[in-house]
Amino acid sequence: MKFTLLGGLAATAVVLATLPAAAQNRDQIRIVGSSTVFPYTQAVSEQFSNATGMRAPVVESTGTGGGMQAFCAGVGPATADITGASRPMTQSEWTLCQQNGVTNVTEALIGYDGLSIAVSRANSAPLDLTKAQLFQALAAEVEVNGQVVANPYNNWSDIDPSLPSTPITVFGPPPTSGTRDAFVELVMTPGCRSFAALDGLEAARRTEVCARMRQDGKFIEAGENDNLIVQRLNQDPNAFGIFGYSFLYENMDSLKPIAVEGVEPSADTIRDGSYGVSRPLFFYVKNAHRGVIPGLQEFVEFYMEEDAIGPDGYLSERGLVALPDDVRAADAAAVVAATPFTRYPG
């Protein structure tokens, strides 16, 4: 037993001695970022490794905000090379990047993702909602007779008699999610500003009213797991769910989309812009790492290939909606050439 103990201690000592040399070099690309971009990056990563024989990048789903924090933490092998984002980098994130020496970044637009609102196929009522109606159903405060009041609506028919008289139950993403940011920006805010009394509010107050979701149990934050939302919808035919188009696309047999402003989400309506609830997807590359981390430049080129992000590429099979042809070609060329990001001055 003495030897067991000493052997164990010796092994521990060996393990601890290997620690410091760990982070010096890296032969694998590290990718963080949005959970919406995650499945696409996964697919490219696997394809890249299979096709080139290089090591597959390590892809981590951290959410857009978490990814930016990790990406902008600095330059060097301990930091991520690429971050996925379901919205453009914000001014404050860019400032953070610059403070930490990450001054040369390329923004790559890879395509569009539609935000879909869906119900179970068991729900037979024809559904077409406007952004204003969605705002009235989901906001914490709404306009009634020109007054800003706490949301009084319990049934869809309370908002508009033509809507079904079923209780409002909507499962949606939590505030930490890029999907939620996009939903607020694309649906809630335009819906909110279509009401004169709300549009007339002083700017800070208006932002608050437009973005705040109701918390009386009608809007249910279902966590980052979109599969859970899909299962809940199958159990309750009257419940609505808000999630990325790729989840609707995978579950077309049990779920049906709800038209927003008269347009149902599909690859065509998202690409041509007629479906109003879609958002661009990006990834950001740290240019200081190109040529330093083995395979990074090749991986970026591989990501921007027509086989990947084109309309017939393997990412479209996963639900990504391709950019228009001319935009895509110009974008791919700029990304491969490491054109720096210039959205914000200085």
Next chain:
Amino acid sequence: MTSPSDAAISAGIWSTPEAQASRRRRKRGDLVLQGLGIGAISLAVGLLGLLLVSLGYLGYRAFVQTMVTLDFPVSTERVDAANPAAGNYRLVIRDALVAQFPEVTSTGDLRDLNAILTNNAQFMVRDAVIADPSVIGGTIRLSLPASDQFDQLNKNNVPRDVPETQRRISDQQILWFDTLAERGAVSTPFNWGLIFNADSRFPELAGLAGAIVGTFYAILVCFLISFPVGIAAAIYLEEFAPRNRFTDIVEVNINNLAAVPSVVFGLLGLAVFLNFFGLPRSAPLVGGMVLALMTLPTMIIVTRAALKAVPPSIREAALGMGASKHQMILHHVLPLSMPGILTGTIIGLAHALGETAPLLLIGMNAFITSPPGGLLDASTTLPTQIFIWADSPERGFLARTAAGILVLLAFLVVMNALAIFLRQRLERRW
């Protein structure tokens, strides 16, 4: 001996109506208590059964995989014998499928036909040809996984009676697949890929190999740290430490640490191991170190209990024979308490095996398509792999998630059985 008269008297005393009523009341009390106990056990067993049945129902489909067996014509026109790696294997696959359905010619139809096989089929044929270049110019017969949609169709998980627009696959594709099945090209063998493949974006190819290897490394590191450190700490506290205020404080703190939520250890690991020491993210080494921090208090408590269970007579006899204190501990007390320590260690490691929260914080929930080659390679563990799959949109991952949980449960059962075995076989009673 009780005389008949005594019996008559006592029968008289105990058979009064009051005594009988009191006896009935007490018996009823026994029954109620017993009933509550049985009820509690049935509830626990019932819930466990429900969990297992629902997991089995969801997960059994992932233990078999739909395979399509075809002859792939590896013509010299597609693959150059001098450089087989650079061949156009997409077209090899297409040739094999067109040989089955010569009537298919349009590009769109060809693409739909290609979708029957997994997306990575071209790489699998490539690897098979590289392994055996003699097939170039001839044909090679391979069983390749069907893509997820067709796997689900074959497992009756895709409704055939709904309109085409509500499915990912068209009526024509179903017809092709059924024709292949009639020709005997479709089989559903046991899904070894679930155990031997690493993670993949495609459910039909995704497996647990990376997670199992990563878990092994993390648990190994956890054991190598927490076992010796736990024993050393317990020996000091039990055999050497004086009883005073300081050791009391240490003891209370160890007991408190054992109850700290595991996510706190994850945050500690993130701050200390990753940010301060600069260790790589997602590495099983860091995972094991975090898990060791988490299991250490439990290990110390268990080891102290095992040491305490060794009777003082053993210690006194050893010291009486002139053994020094370290001889007494290392030669006598520690070997005798080892079965108890090992049992506790295995239960502590089983706990670490199922832990997810601290590993999420140090990035062990990444997507990695190859098993880790060492302690510093990025990897996942079984629970974090289940976490990733549970969040994936493809239908096939639903069954994969449940199957992953069943595999994790199997590991836990084996470890706990080992602990029970050690306790039954090796433990000494005094």
